[in-house]
Amino acid sequence: MDLKRQVAYMRRSLFDQGYLDEQFIQLEDLQDDVNPNFVEEIVTLFYRDSARLILNIEQAMEKSPLDFDKLDTYMHQFKGSSSSIGAKKVKSEATQFREFCKAGNAEGCLRTYQQLKKEYTTLRKKLETYFQLARQAGPAETASRPN
């Protein structure tokens, strides 16, 4: 398959598999001549900034007993941030986590957090691959929507 088609395919599957939502498309629409790598820049920024939030959450998760209010606050921030790039699965886990926080369910929080981290990392890898591929295929392709 030629590179451009690969890129398009990969992009499509990210949506189909629920990794990304409409917000990602919004970012793509914002990409223009002034900011030709806008989407990638945003994703990079997200992962960089959210690392800080993840760290906060992890530190808080190590405490015993869990401070649910604090965790909820951190997760709220994280959720807001992840919504910025359209990280659908990550966002969903964050919501779930917050539910457990409100219920004071430590077990639930722990489980969900593991899941969240997994999704968070998976998405990063996929997007890194995607952007790399897109750059190789040629800038024009990445900016446009499929179909």
Place this chain on the structure above:
Amino acid sequence: MENGFASPRGDAFPAGLRVLVVDDDPTWLKILEKMLKKCSYEVTTCGLARDALDMLRERKDRFDIVINDVNMPDMDGFKLLEHVGLEMDLPVIMMSVDGETSRVMKGVQHGACDYLLKPVRMKELRNIWQHVFRKKIHEVREIENHDDVQLIRGGSEEFEDGQLLSGGDLTSPKKRKDTENKEHEDQEFNDPSAVKKARVVWSVDLHQKFVDAVDQIGFDKVGPKKILDLMKVPWLTRENVASHLQKYRLYLSRLQKQNQPKSSFCGTKQSDFTSKDPTGSFGIQNSIIMRQNSAGNSSFGYCGNKILVQDVGSEIYESDLKGVISFLPVTEPKKALAADASILQKSSNGSGIGPTHSFGSLGPDVKYNIQSPNCWNGEIPVMQFAQPKQEQDPYRVLEDSYAPLPPSGGPRDQIQANGLQPALSINPRTSVTENSKAITTEIEPLCTEYGSNHAGDISRKRQRIDSFSVGGDTDVANARAFGYMSTSNGSPPMKNHSFDQIYINNWDSPQPNIIPEGGSILISPHEDLEIHSLQGYGYTENVGFNNTEFLTFEHPVPITEPSNHLIDGLRFNYDYPCDSMEYPLIDRSLFIA
């Protein structure tokens, strides 16, 4: 609006709309910036609420609209929202990833003109200009309505522009309105942002002139033209005055409303509290104070703030204090509340308002710059707070003046007993000359004069005050009041930012609900004070706060020549007939936009 909108940038409105985006999430900040730029707006981003406030305060007319996230690390987004609304009277849009109804409702209650859910869509951002536009129209209408009311009141003098209308000609209001409509529209609609820029800065002096004029005319008969004529400020237009008057009225009426339901505030004399429409009592300051000595007088000798007075009124006077106490910024060492400090600072204006009361912590020379020196005429320089009379909760007065004060229990503490300032009242003018320090010291002894009740109150009050700064809810309200001192002049030595914000011009907060639940202003500890609801003060003259602004958030308010102010303040109070004036001193002082 028929005319096309033309922004100063030369583009057609809404292009060029100046937006300030505040969000602690850098990713969102960048995205929003890009989105807004795509809408052809002029974007400024900010990651901290404080920085945003600084930017806004630094130049009031720099932005047309603010978008901020609910969850900010350094300040609650709702607080920022209130501040912006009150101080700058700009439309604010809230954002959050959380779309819970309660949150949205809170946003609306705090004055947000819209609440966007993240992720935000382009089409939502494209439409934000409507909020700017709507505000403009609303303002224009307010002015017009106001004018109409004036007309009906009678007085062909109200008519201006050479219109010959016989007094009482009710058909003319309509004509006038149309004419004004046109005037306003031409002026306002052509360039919304330009209009903003052209706003008058209601400095302390200017406001004083305004209040003087109003007092002279008599609140009932006041009208923009008359005021304008008396003020003799060549560059001031009738519209400026009309708009200012409108806000003044709104502010007063809001105070009134606020005070009314709060029985706790007023303590006993609530009934006396004037429910009269505040508009009628422009000259409250003095009138109220004048009233002093009437035992059952609920009107506190507040300089202009009838509302405040409520309970205090009679009380204060009994000791012939003339209610002055209240504002003295008192040099009390007690630094309890930041608010205090701020209040004091504000009072440097010389308004007698020295809320001495609570502010015990006010720094020396902190004067309440209660901007409205006008209030001072009359004996009691306003904030009489200090007058704790036996039954009365002296603090109540303070609270009232400030706006919804916390329930009686609370306020007491807040108000520093020190506020009592018999000295002031007695010789407003002369005492005014004295330093605030002097005054404050005088006040203190007064406190002791009061019955044991007072003493108790006082001590309680002090405590409260301390707690106040901690952000107690009820106390906050007090703090609010106190914080509201307009600092007409430089910054007072004291640095109380806490209060600064409180009163910042927000006379007419666009949203009546700025007041937090319970009507008390929630002032979070220290810095948050500033934000708190100015409610009741609805007086926001949207003029940029320049150096003359009252409250400078966290900027030391220079208390320059406090004595002068005091004198002025006192002077003002005296001139007002008790009955007519119902506006709290705060009013006046606050109004320094």
